[in-house]
Amino acid sequence: MDQTDALRTAPASAGLALFQPKGVVATGERNLIVTAVLLMLLLVVPVVAAAFIIAYKFRAGNQRAAYDPNWDHNKFLQSLWWGLPALVILCLSVLTWRGAHDLEPSKPLQSSLPPxxxxxxxxxxxxxxxxxxxxxxxxxxxxxxxxxxxxxxxxxxxxxxxxxxxxxxxxxxxxxxxxxxxxxxxxxxxxxxxxxxxxxxxxxxxxxxxxxxxxxxxxxxxxxxxxxxxxxxxxxxxxxxxxxxxxxxxxxxxxxxxxxxxxxxxxxxxxxxxxxxxxxxxxxx
Amino acid sequence: MWHFIFGNLTWAALPHEWFTIGGTAAMFLMAGAVVGWLTYARRWRWLWSEWLTSTDPKKIGVMYIIMASLMLFRGALDAAMIWLQQAMSVGASHGYLSADHFQQIFTAHGDIMVFFVTMGFLAGLLNIILPLQIGARDLAFPFLNSLGFWLYVAGAVFVNLFFVFGGEFAATGWLSLPPLSELAYSPGVGMDYWIWSLQISGLGSLIAGINFIVTILKMRAPGMTLMKMPMFVWSSLCSMVLVVSVFPILAVTIGLLWLDRFFGMHFFTSTGGGNPMMYVNLIWMWGHPEVYILVIPSFGIFSEVVSTFSQKKLFGYASQVAAAIGITLLAMLVWLHHFFTMGAGADVNAFFGIMTGVIAIPTGVQIFDWISTMYKGKIIFTQSLYWFLGFVATFTFGGVAGVLMSSPAADFQFHNSLFLVAHFHTMVIGGALFGIFSGLTYWFPKVTGFKLNERLGKTAFWFWLTGFFTAFVPLYILGFMGATRRLDHYTDPAWQPFFITAGIGLVIIAIGAAVQIAQLIVSIRQRRDNLDISGDPWNGRTLEWSTKSPPPFYNFAVIPEVKSRDAFWEMKQGGRPQPVYQDIELPKNTAMGIYVSAFVFLAGFGFVWHIIWLIVLGLGGAVTCVIIRALDEETEYTVTAAELASMENNHS
Incomplete structure (x- = not known):
């Protein structure tokens, strides 16, 4: 029998393949993906929520909300608005740098066996x-x-x-x-x-x-x-x-x-x- | 003899596929209907002298937007064909398109949506709004403006030309990477149509970019210093600086590809010492800034919309300017993240990955500043603001996907996958297009003199938003499943439900687009109920609202004096001085833009089909026309102070 016959049919569906890694490299990449996403969501979810809450609270029909048409600057908030994303990106940059080096495709993998x-x-x-x-x-x-x-x-x-x-x-x-x-x-x-x-x-x-x-x-x-x-x-x-x-x-x-x-x-x-x-x-x- | 006259254009090359014949028939029917109406209504002279030869940026802007809408229709049809194939073509079924047709369709889809839809809408908005916002009567170079528009039209015709004159379109993906796009692997004329449609429309974009920069820098109303410019002007300036910086790279890159194909040179071939990696680098040095060219003006639009409808000053103006400039500079330092998989090594990849992540900082600042602008405002929920909120909901998560892919090790798994496709559609639809819709509805009364129907606009918004998520969330998931982009067929049946769901999303978006067309028709029919008599329907803050809606052809009878950022808002607080009219000079109409573009078009056609005499005729004609125009010293006419006063008083 031709030993390749069994391979003429494609392997079974792998589902969410990226989340079902079967090798060290794919596992490392999966972990990096999950960590990076969680780190970003830590900032992004509150921001999006704040956008909608503030938009609703300060709707024109809400008489109880304050209205200050000339408020356009606040040093503390400005620093925060630059600082918060910078902090998240700093953490991500560490992940990026380490990930790029650890998972560099041309880098030999740790093993007792020769490749x-x-x-x-x-x-x-x-x-x-x-x-x-x-x-x-x-x-x-x-x-x-x-x-x-x-x-x-x-x-x-x-x-x-x-x-x-x-x-x-x-x-x-x-x-x-x-x-x-x-x-x-x-x-x-x-x-x-x-x-x-x-x-x-x-x-x-x-x-x-x-x-x-x-x-x-x-x-x-x-x-x-x-x-x-x-x-x-x-x-x-x-x-x-x-x-x-x-x-x-x-x-x-x-x-x-x-x-x-x-x-x-x-x-x-x-x-x-x-x-x-x-x-x-x-x-x- | 045949070859001398017609080059490679033979009977055999004429359209013969069912879908090109269908496209040809549809295009001739539509053109016939338009020609018939124009003749019946005796509108030819009106069309020629009032519109086609106009140098009025407001009219050129409207023509850009009409053209972009037509191209959006074509691009959307392509999207529908892509989806139908992918929904059907699993396992034993191979769908209804051959691989080659399918590849031509997604190539055209990408190029049309970027070059002719988004760029067209942007050029249209900039033309209409920029001069009004800086208190100018015109752009710096009116003739170049007309020429830029007609080159854009010539490029758009080129993208559709194979329907009529045969051959095929490129089947190589929207950036046509070599060596696939070289003669050895793509011998047909499709690649040449691709080269010349991008080359010609790219030239138009470059000309427009120069024009807008000079206009912003030299033609602002007295008193409007750089730091008093409206945010839309700042963002347009940033976007146009990118255009002028990177479109020359595009021109040279595809120019070299053309040399390879036309003269058998070896810039990017695999053999003969060529290097395809060089093309990949060069095209992305243009291509990545290009996506920021598309999205930065939308940020400017949102700054205007959020501030106006919060009835409040924009929070952190200086910070927003810094953010826009930061994005502009960083945009030119990240191109390599499009091909981490090329094997440049960990250090190079990590550098470009981190630079890409850094762009998220100024982008985040802008979002924070918009939220702070809403804080302590009195927010009116118009349809323009809906598009902004829709943008926040889509763009932030698209941004997370983008920053995720900026990490090289993660990108190795997402490169060329449907995850990537979902990401950039989120950025271009949720970012650029939602911004354009927001701007179009916001400035519509300024252009036409009446408002768009709010209820239908909001209905359309909800269809777009739900359709968007239904269409693109499945693509993110398919990316996780290991599905690459551009598949005309796949074997894993587990993928099919996701492709079908994506298609349902597409249908929902199409309903949204249909509601927008209905909105336009209803708004025109009910215009008397929504007239904008004051010229300031939204209680606006910037100069465009200080003139009538629609503005007179001279924009401002008297150029306003600017004292602060929200110039018109301040004027409304004080009194307006009695106008003192002076003679003004305005550019005459000119048909030279049309003639030059027509000759350039002929040259391009000659290049595609190797018709040497036509190349000589086209290039010679274009150069001659430019020289004739340059020697014309009577390009302006005068409107006297008396005429101005009488027109102003009649209007009011």
Whole structure:
């Protein structure tokens, strides 16, 4: 049986995905979102309430309310009106600074295990995943062990895209000729929907993939099976993948063109076509 | 030979999709009806000499508002089509639109609502109210004002042109980021229509911005120092400073994109040494200030409305001025928050995130100051004030969503999601548009001489407000569910009820808009009951209320002397001096604005379809017309003191 058959159907609905994180990054982001909103509501709710209460109290029909048409300045209130929002923003700025550094996507995650490297190529309109250490590749689905950091190295051979698995963490751009690193780690097993978040042409909406987190032993089993896949990905077949197509079924490649990822990235760094071999700019492989 | 005359425009390029044919038919029917009426009523000469060639800012303002209303209709139709597709297209169903059509529609929707609806309404209000508020008879450059308006019209026609002349519109999102918008991925003419509609209308905005700044700085009534200007004038000044600062960036950015597309250059391509990230930075250096350009004047409107209807001085005037200037400066320092996900790193992201949060401080100050203005006032709940309260209810929570996204780590989850879409609709509808509605109802009697029906206005308000929440709260929730924007199809059936609810909200808003049209019709029919004879229907505070409603074509027979901030309020406390009339000079009508825009339009059409002779003709014609106009030394006429006195006495 083709091991990817089970993945042809999308994972079950995740509901409010952002509030049901299944990874450390998404959990950190969720906590930041909740804290920041509560902090702001602390000021905003009383202000909105005051606006309506004061508007009602000082309605023209209310004879008992004071009327002072020339009252237009009060030093204490002015300082308060600048000070209160400044205070809230100061607290938020601390959150912002710390959040930006703690949850910086290119920062390695704390773990006793070395990260699994997965190279991601955004194509029109499918996702190619390359496992440089395991020497296998997949299309439109990606599998990795739980509780081990994954370093997604993102690039594109297509219009600019944004790689997003909401339940595992936030987005990162995938751009031609460039590599962005995004560290994610699943805290439990499961299947999560991932996809394209940046408009990139006709097949944008259908450009989804399934991200599957499994136990370490299941991952080894899967890898062994993947190595037995009858399909490979030579450069000529890769070029076919770069042609526009939608809803391609998931696929597993037991081998791929040596240096495939670097070759893809370097296409866009080359001088004019035909003026020599492209320079490889990525170290190692 | 064919290619020489028609460029890339062939039979095959003519409209052939059902919705473009429908649009074409509808546009020809409407145009036919208008032409028929004008001919039947023998109104052509009247239209030409009283309106189209006018340099009177009050008339140009009215034309802006009419044009913006028409474009609002088009933009709303787009919104309805977007919603219908999203409500239907789940799982096995793929809705009624192809992905390509759907993408063209939301691209047009965004560009139309920003460039041709909101900007149009703003330019209209500024034209009508600014000169009156500063005690001027005209703008600094009347011809440029007419030209700016007609360039705006030319841009608006361009956005709709593919209905008639074929091809397609851009399917790349409202900012058309490369490399998607480059030839390699978008070879069609849709992108070129996009470039030239923005380029031409952007030129009009830039010209208008320069004109308004010079008018505010040089043409204020004697005694009106900067710190005595009404808040609407201050906020307009801030907004126009942003226009002049950033619209050149837009022009250059899409100009470079055009060079890529027309001459095969490599500014923003993936290959050949181009860099798409540069475009993303540049377009947002314009794009973020642009949203403040839209919303700052609304803050000014609210300052006027709240103060007038609280029958009280504006609280913290100096503080509000400082806040407006602060927002203006900060607006230019936050563009990167639109793409934290590009990978600039934690330090850069954190800097732009914090700068974005800081903008909330002056914005909060303004809200506090409006509340303090209401405090110890005598508040009259007119429809204009309703729009202000609606603004408080929507904008503050939209602001919370915005500040939330200014934190990069949170933004990674919200970027390009429907949460973001809900946020900026809250800001543009709840902020800019509610402000515009507030201003339109507030100043309507000044323009027409009669008030708008209050009861229908308030009914419309309630429909708008409930419709707004029904339409956009589901989008916030869909964002939490991980739904990205711009989806023509999705697989998760749990999303569908939210899309349908959003659509119901859209219907409620549409009812609100229909009530507004009914309000206009009823108000015109019952105008005799709501006449504004005094010129001061609201017991106003600023100079525009000191002249008649509608104002005479010369605005003020005698330019008022200003002694304090609430100039007219003070005048009403004392007595008004006996007027001493003097000869005044006013600008003549000119058709050159129309001619220049027509030539620019032809050049743009030539650029889209690669018709070289038309480009030469259009650019040559436009330059020639400008030179002819520049050499014309008789652009003004005189109204003598005697004529002025007789007109003033006849009126009163």
């Amino acid at each position: 699994l490297v997965v190279q991601v190529v955004a194509l029109r309109w499918k996702w190619l995943f390359i496992y440089p250490e395991q020497k296998v590749a997949t299309l439109n689905f990606v599998e990795f062990p739980e509780n081990r950091p994954v370093r997604f190295e993102l690039t594109a051979d297509a219009p600019m895209n944004s790689f997003w698995i909401p339940q595992l963490g936030g987005q990162m751009y995938a751009m031609a000729g460039m590599v962005n690193n995004l560290y994610l780690m699943a805290s439990q097993t499961g299947e999560f929907t991932g996809g394209a978040a940046e408009i990139n042409g006709r097949g944008f909406s259908s450009m989804k993939f399934t991200a599957k987190a499994v136990t370490a032993s299941d991952f080894s089993v899967w890898l062994a099976a993947a190595k037995q896949s009858p399909r490979g990905l030579p450069w000529s077949d890769y070029l076919k993948l770069t042609q526009p197509s939608e809803n391609d079924p998931p696929a597993v490649y037991s081998w791929y063109e040596p240096g495939l990822y670097n070759k893809i990235v370097a296409q866009f760094m080359a001088p004019a076509a035909g003026s020599g071999e492209p320079q490889l700019i990525m170290p190692g492989m």
